[in-house]
Amino acid sequence: MTVPAALPRVRLLPGADRRVKAGQPWIYSNEIAMDQAARGLSPGATVTVTAAGGRPIGTAGFNYRSLIAARLFGREPDMTIDRVFLARKLEAALALRRRLIGGEHYRLVHADADGLPGLILDRFGQVAVAQLNTATMDMLRPELEAAIRQVLAPDTLVLRCESGVRALEGLETYTAVLGARLDDAIAVEENGLRYFADLVEGQKTGWFFDQRRNRALVAGLAEGARVLDVYCHTGGFAVAAAAAEAESVLGIDRSAPALALAARAAQANGVATRCRFEREDAFGALDRMAAEGVRFDLAIADPPAFVKTKKDLAAGSKGYARLAAAAARLVAPRGLLFLASCSHPVDAAQFLELANRGLVEAGRQARLLRAGGADLDHPVHPALPQTAYLKSLLLALD
Numbered sequence: 377m378t379v380p381a382a383l384p385r386v387r388l389l390p391g392a393d394r395r396v397k398a399g400q401p402w403i404y405s406n407e408i409a410m411d412q413a414a415r416g417l418s419p420g421a422t423v424t425v426t427a428a429g430g431r432p433i434g435t436a437g438f439n440y441r442s443l444i445a446a447r448l449f450g451r452e453p454d455m456t457i458d459r460v461f462l463a464r465k466l467e468a469a470l471a472l473r474r475r476l477i478g479g480e481h482y483r484l485v486h487a488d489a490d491g492l493p494g495l496i497l498d499r500f501g502q503v504a505v506a507q508l509n510t511a512t513m514d515m516l517r518p519e520l521e522a523a524i525r526q527v528l529a530p531d532t533l534v535l536r537c538e539s540g541v542r543a544l545e546g547l548e549t550y551t552a553v554l555g556a557r558l559d560d561a562i563a564v565e566e567n568g569l570r571y572f573a574d575l576v577e578g579q580k581t582g583w584f585f586d587q588r589r590n591r592a593l594v595a596g597l598a599e600g601a602r603v604l605d606v607y608c609h610t611g612g613f614a615v616a617a618a619a620a621e622a623e624s625v626l627g628i629d630r631s632a633p634a635l636a637l638a639a640r641a642a643q644a645n646g647v648a649t650r651c652r653f654e655r656e657d658a659f660g661a662l663d664r665m666a667a668e669g670v671r672f673d674l675a676i677a678d679p680p681a682f683v684k685t686k687k688d689l690a691a692g693s694k695g696y697a698r699l700a701a702a703a704a705r706l707v708a709p710r711g712l713l714f715l716a717s718c719s720h721p722v723d724a725a726q727f728l729e730l731a732n733r734g735l736v737e738a739g740r741q742a743r744l745l746r747a748g749g750a751d752l753d754h755p756v757h758p759a760l761p762q763t764a765y766l767k768s769l770l771l772a773l774d
Contacts (some may be wrong), residue, residue: 383424383454386438386446387415390416390428397473398447399759403436403446415440418547420484420511424453437493437512441546446657447493447510457516465491470527473499473753481565482753483585484528488763489755495520498581500562500573503533505581509541521554531556534575540684551576561637563644567592569619571610571641573635579609579680587612587678587716593649593770594676594714595620595745601673604706606658611638611651613676613714617648626659626749627653652678662702671708683719692719693730700734704742707773713742717767724749727767735771742771 388396392407394407403425408414417423420437425446426432432453436446448585449457469490473482485497494510504524508514514537524533532555542549543551553576561572566581575582585645598617605614608627614636618625625647635653642651654661677699683692700715707713717727724747735742750766757763 381454383435384413384417385421386417386423386425386436387411387430388425388427388433393427393433396425396433396501401448401493401757401759402444403448405440405443405445408440408445414438417521418515420513422449422455422457422512422517426453437510439511439545442511443515443542447488447492447512449491456486457519459522459734461517461524462492462520463514463526466497466527468525469497476752477588479565481585484753485610486754488760489757496581498565498583498585499528499530499639500575500583503534503558504528504530504532505534505536505575507539507581508535508537509539509545511545511547514545514547532558534558534581536575536580539580561640566612567595567616569615569641570613570644571615572637572644573610574637576769577633579634582724583610584612586637586718586754587768588753589751590714590716590748590768591616593748594674597712598625598674600623602708603713604672604675604703606675606677606703607679608653608676609634609640609678611641611653614638614651614653615641615645615647617674617676618642618650619645622650625651626672627651628656628658629653630655630657659702662706666702666705670706672706672711673701673708674712674714675703675707676714677703678716681719682717683721686721689721693722693726696722696727696730697733697737701737702732702734703772704735704738704740706756707740709774711773712745713771713773714768715771716766718766720762720765722767723762724767729771731769731771735773741774743771745772746770 387409423438434448434451435455436448480501484499495512496507538549564571573582595616603617603622606628614627642648665720680736682695731765748768
């Protein structure tokens with residue numbers, strides 16, 4: 377039997393193991409004895425974390441430069457984090473997605489919740505798109521690429537290593553396409569519909585699987601309705617509503633490439649005659665239509681993150697309240713309003729309070745029908761509730 381090689385040790389300060397004992401997989405820099413040995417480790421090194429007295433806590437990726445200095449892979453010391461380990465985690469994630477979602481289009485790995493901190497991996501049939509968001513995942517890239525090929529055998533692997541988290545880890549940003557070239561947007565299958573995603577130039581990984589269940593929910597309420605989808609991106613909500621026999625659908629976005637893909641999806645699903653897509657600033661469009669007396673039976677507002685860091689919280693909060701007010705003004709009596717936020721720093725209770733603030737400003741009363749989050753392929757680590765980034769509200773207005 378091969379005995380695992382001992383990993384470098386990173387020691388916690390006295391009393392700093394309380395959160396880890398409670399199940400937390402993240403360890404902050406101010407909880408670690410940042411001695412010369414710790415600072416001498418390469419950013420991204422795999423280490424064994426110990427309590428102050430030397431008791432092993434687990435194996436982690438370590439980066440002394442980052443506020444979240446250690447992220448646990450497991451509670452055993454001296455674990456070997458290699459292609460075999462990564463492939464085993466990918467296989468477990470794949471088995472779960474096949475059970476939860478089926479098909480070949482879903483988020484396959486959602487970072488810590490799937491035991492692979494720092495990794496986001498989306499699957500689009502024979503194409504996989506990965507975000508490597510930590511120095512450890514960056515260091516493991518060759519092993520990770522091999523594991524992905526072993527488990528998925530994709531024709532193409534796209535590395536979208538552009539997130540702001542990489543800057544916090546001291547990493548450069550880049551995009552790489554490995555394998556077969558992608559000369560066009562690829563087809564995405566969701567809820568029986570066909571969409572199109574640009575996996576190289578589009579936002580994040582190119583498609584937002586997290587809203588799958590919410591799109592189905594909203595589409596189920598769209599029959600016969602005049603529908604507004606603001607921040608419509610590539611048409612996820614808009615096309616789903618049109619396919620569910622909405623009377624008409626107006627999609628608003630400021631991205632011409634995204635709108636082109638939305639129109640392409642409408643055509644592919646045979647609903648182009650019921651869809652109209654216009655390029656305009658969201659708030660400008662909402663205010664203009666309110667002044668014109670335009671009303672909709674169902675309004676959808678799923679914006680990009682208004683609050684990316686805590687320093688954005690004040691301005692971003694005002695933005696969410698303003699959006700709720702502007703959208704509510706366009707909802708006809710006894711209409712429906714769907715609002716969403718993907719801002720990590722804004723929790724579910726705050727988002728509801730901001731939406732209510734907007735409703736009050738618009739002079740509308742509402743009933744909350746459903747508060748939701750991301751679909752099942754975006755699990756949340758039980759000890760990291762702050763990673764439940766997506767919040768959604770379905771409201772019935774007076």
